[in-house]
Amino acid sequence: MSFTITPLKNGLENVQGFFCDATNVGMRPNPDQGDLAFIRSEIPCDIASVFTSNRFQAAPIKHYQRYGKDFQTNFILMNAKNANAMTGKAGIEDIDRILEALGEHTDVLNPVMSSTGVIGYRLPVDKIISGFEKLDFYAKNSDKTARAIMTTDSFKKELAYEVTLESGESFTVAAICKGAGMINPAMATMLCFIITDADIPKEEMYPLLKTGADYSFNRISVDGDTSTNDTVMLMTNRQSAVYRQDAFKAVLDKIMFELAMMILKDGEGATKVVAFNVKGAINDEEAQKAATALSNSLLVKTALFGEDPNWGRIASTIGASGIECDEERLTIYYDDLLIYSDQYRELDKEREERAYEIMKQEQFTITCDLGLGEGSFTAYGCDLSYDYVKINAEYRT
């Protein structure tokens, strides 16, 4: 049974029954870019969410969890510049005040909030409430909404697809996302909001979202190290009355993977994206350990930035990752160029030059075959440049 996935222009406005808009309430100095935004559905939606594993979950996440496991909502309120994290009970009370005031401007059912920005400061509650007058609750401004949640992002992240089944029936999925941190150690907040009119059963929402996140956002982050605010939400109003699991899973995975790659490409100061493909490990878990270590190694990252085909740093990182490995069985490839094996330990000039060519690309793959078993995992990383230091030394101040 086949289906077609067609990219659509613009983002959230493609999904029937949803509205979105943004405004500037003075949290962000540039008045042309929003700092307060929303996604609203005209009818109640089911929602599923994957949150940070950080022990210090931000106030909006704690607030969300107060609704219990199964609830319907019609409203997500978002803000930038302030994470509302490490703000204690007061941080949750601030959300209550804000959402109560929101109810005076539009019909809300179990509204949720999502925040990104600096940790440790109370939300400017009055500013936010005063912004409600400036929002158009019947607008479809995906562009403005996607821009409003950006922090150090250098471009907005927005996608939409229509999925057409063989029968000719179709449903739509759209998403906006923010995140541009080094990702490793994954503490720059990432937020992702996915909306759909697909008739997905409630009980399939969380498992599909979680699996998709594990294959995308969690491949660009390290061992559960996440920020206080990381959030992926999926909301459906079911208005298409159409669903097929394989088609929905395909488009959901595609959206999350593409957004994850956009985050990586937008990595602070990053000049290239590298796939670290570890195979031949004794099991998948060990392959994941090694691949994640490679994508996080400062020495590997700086070698990537310097375009230095120094495979010794790759080998040393694998050796230090605590997994089973053997230098006589290991092989390392940059794209399809064999760069290390028991027989080829020293780079000759020709292979070194080919390695330079490969490393100059904006995107390439480093494959490490441990030669021991069937375990494999691919993690994605970016290089570490001067600009990363600049952005992160100066962020906040």
Add this chain to the structure above:
Amino acid sequence: MSFTITPLKNGLENVQGFFCDATNVGMRPNPDQGDLAFIRSEIPCDIASVFTSNRFQAAPIKHYQRYGKDFQTNFILMNAKNANAMTGKAGIEDIDRILEALGEHTDVLNPVMSSTGVIGYRLPVDKIISGFEKLDFYAKNSDKTARAIMTTDSFKKELAYEVTLESGESFTVAAICKGAGMINPAMATMLCFIITDADIPKEEMYPLLKTGADYSFNRISVDGDTSTNDTVMLMTNRQSAVYRQDAFKAVLDKIMFELAMMILKDGEGATKVVAFNVKGAINDEEAQKAATALSNSLLVKTALFGEDPNWGRIASTIGASGIECDEERLTIYYDDLLIYSDQYRELDKEREERAYEIMKQEQFTITCDLGLGEGSFTAYGCDLSYDYVKINAEYRT
């Protein structure tokens, strides 16, 4: 029972019966700095060593281990610029050839080798052998020897102490060391050679060395992530005939801790050294996890460089480290300034200004009290500057 520890000038030269020298054999471009060096004892010594936990141990470490658990030696040969790591069996055979040739120039008993430099290249065996003629096996050139093992180090690392017991008897301990990597993730090789004339029983050597390394070099590195070559060696000729365990332990710990701090201070591009003191954890292991995570966090490191008192990054790193913690019980101090507690979540201007003053120092302490138990651990880290990226993007090429 008291004892006195007195610092001595001129490093290794202070220990009776030991000789050391260095020469340049053309591995290092600057002919004024050695790249081949040795430490030699006129009588056989007991030796104990702590090596890297990296699975890909370098050839000199594998060669050393072939001597078995208990052996005596009178000679350590060292070289810079080439790690002799990931060089397979050929790498070990190269050492055999080199050490065999060495025997034609001086009396050697179970000589060992120690290397640092780039991974994946065979040693220039003939160059090294030709260098033996230029070494003076009766010299006491600690300065030259300490300089010869430097790689990206910006200053040589050399220490010596005389320990005098109440009885007036004394023994001497001296050491040289190299290492200047980011240390986190600890893959810049560190080498440390400690020599003494103390009459330490053979069976006490390894335990004391290991404990000392755990409290020093292993506090500036991450979860067993180490380079292929990391080595700490302790060698005694017992010529003083004097020993007392508490006094020896005190000076050994002192030497290793001071050298570890020198490495950190010489962290590539580092402008400041920070002690991350985690206490109040449910146990020491959890405290270590959190302290190590703090000393390794890129976001914390760049905030330190930017002198930004952004305690949110400290809190988020603790939350992401996977340990038991509670935002209402946590308190964070910069030196003695309370910067976060349940009662003081937002920095007022006065405290923010005091925090800036503290962060401007070359050395300060960040204390995180989790308020849960008795577990504590102190890890040491440095900031991440533009120069780190520069040094590591350009190293090797």
